[in-house]
Amino acid sequence: MIAATTLAASPARSTDIKELTTRQGVKAWLVEENTVPVIAVEIAFRGGTAQDPADKGGVVSLMAALLDEGAGDMDAEAFQETLEEKAIELSFSSNRDTVTASLRTLPENLDEAFSLLGAALSRPRFDDDAVERMRGQIAAQLRRAALDPDDLAGRTFFAEAFPGHPYGRPSRGTVESLAGVRRDDLVEAHRRLVARDSIVIGAVGAVTPDRLTALVESLLDGLPERSEMTPVPTVEPQGAGRTEIVTLDVPQSSIIFGRPGPLRNDDDFIPAYVVNHILGGGSFSSRLFTEVREKRGLAYSVYSHLAPYDHAGLLYGGVATRNDRAGQSIDLIQAEIRRIAEQGPTTEELASAKKYLIGSYALRFDTSTKIANQLTQLQLDHFGVDYITRRNALVDAVTIEEVKAAAKRLFGDGALLVVAVGKPTGLEGARIRAPGGTGDEPAATPPESNAR
CATH class of the missing domain: 3.30.830.10 (Metalloenzyme, LuxS/M16 peptidase-like)
Known part of the structure; x- marks a missing residue:
């Protein structure tokens, strides 16, 4: 694991932000910082769990959780072992509006880190054993949360504030909806959301603009050009006075x-x-x-x-x-x-x-x-x-x-x-x-x- 590293920074450092444009037309923002031996990369894809089909609650959350559970020719165990051997931190998550990737690595491992990130984003395996293991973990979390007062208050609030809207549905789905998610649903959610036109990228660390541009271009080559998101209406929360x-x-x-x-x-x-x-x-x-x-x-x-x-x-x-x-x-x-x-x-x-x-x-x-x-x-x-x-x-x-x-x-x-x-x-x-x-x-x- 990489120890937390402090970067002496302030809003004034914004003049150091470089906006890069790849040959695919995608922009990435970089703060080049050579005094700290860590490179941090954050990637977000617009869409998030609001893109769950109404009858497949939790599919986007489960899909995101599986992105580092094997990719390309590596199963989950081999993928995680490679991350550990190279001291690469890579994780994926989701919220109502985005699917996100977080990468931290040392400069000497940057090429391999981006190779693993690219494989996870473009060629996730969704192996049956990994799917069942992650489904079981999330279902266990949902069962524990079902009678947790804080969780129950939040879930009920969003259901009442956004009736009939994707924001009103549980972001991680329910135990019942997760049970109905199949591998094909995960593949379809990945195909619809993880694409070039929905990506934003921020990076900080000891990497030059030219090198980061080349790495991002290679990553983007593996992604489809366009996402296929379902339109989500803009609404006003309901229920005030109740x-x-x-x-x-x-x-x-x-x-x-x-x-x-x-x-x-x-x-x-x-x-x-x-x-x-x-x-x-x-x-x-x-x-x-x-x-x-x-x-x-x-x-x-x-x-x-x-x-x-x-x-x-x-x-x-x-x-x-x-x-x-x-x-x-x-x-x-x-x-x-x-x-x-x-x-x-x-x-x-x-x-x-x-x-x-x-x-x-x-x-x-x-x-x-x-x-x-x-x-x-x-x-x-x-x-x-x-x-x-x-x-x-x-x-x-x-x-x-x-x-x-x-x-x-x-x-x-x-x-x-x-x-x-x-x-x-x-x-x-x-x-x-x-x-x-x-x-x-x-x-x-x-x-x-x-x-x-």
Whole structure:
């Protein structure tokens, strides 16, 4: 394994970003860094688990999990042994909008690392034994997650917020849907999603632009030119003003709340990001933390978060509290949301939020892997190589008038879709249901922000 390596970096290093264009017309972003003996590469393919057929839930997640389980003429054991012998870290994952590959290697093993990456992307084996082993592992995770309060709250929330939409389905499918996935389904999902026109690439480390371009071109030669994705409609989350209780015999309630939020390319995303930091995104300094934990001791943690997916914008938050304090906690959260919507933040809160958001931005660039992730995400968000140098200025330029207007648009009348798992009391007018089905990815942890 490769030890974690710190790369002294800051937003100012964005001037070092080189945008490369391959002969296939695909762009890759590179930060050439020769002082650190590690090369980090992040690759994303647009599409993700939202591309699961309605009757084949979990196929994309399972396909991604199998990409390093044998490729070309190497079965799973031989493939993994080669990675270990060469100290190459290679992994694949998926979320609602992307399938991703993460590569870390030493410069002397870069050619072989890209050869293995290319084989995994273009010639995965999907051997029967590997398929059954990974299906069994994911099914076991889903069974454990089925009655996990945090997971159950998140899964129920997305089902209620996005009824009839791919975002409303469990990203990893269910035990039942996974059982119906066949090898042909995996091959078809791979063919539809892993293609040149849906790829974005970010790389950091001791590699020249010419060498990286040649390596990427060789990788792309093995991929089809075009993906065949099913259109996913852009929707607004539903259910604001409704409360759902999923009964579970646990001593505290796990609660997820949310309402519509901005898309990443909305003009007022940055002001909304700033005002949400003041409400619940600022950890120990946020209004929700101060009111819910510090003043009243109702919960250990409480947060709110902007989650701009490709096809929906979401304001999303959570709190865990004793069952008998659930109603009081949600009442207080909604009151704070209504107050900030009506009055907006103070000038002192705005100044403090901007100072923190500007000062902490460099922490997103303190390792080579983080930088590679940022390079990939910026491309997914359709930003240019200059965004990193512009981002802090965009935050600093937010005025009190803009942040107050953003608060009104973001928080509106304060109505929330609330999902509580446990035996909560004090949630008037809630619909009560018993737990059922299987789990999705843990959702009590805030999803990664795209506020680059």
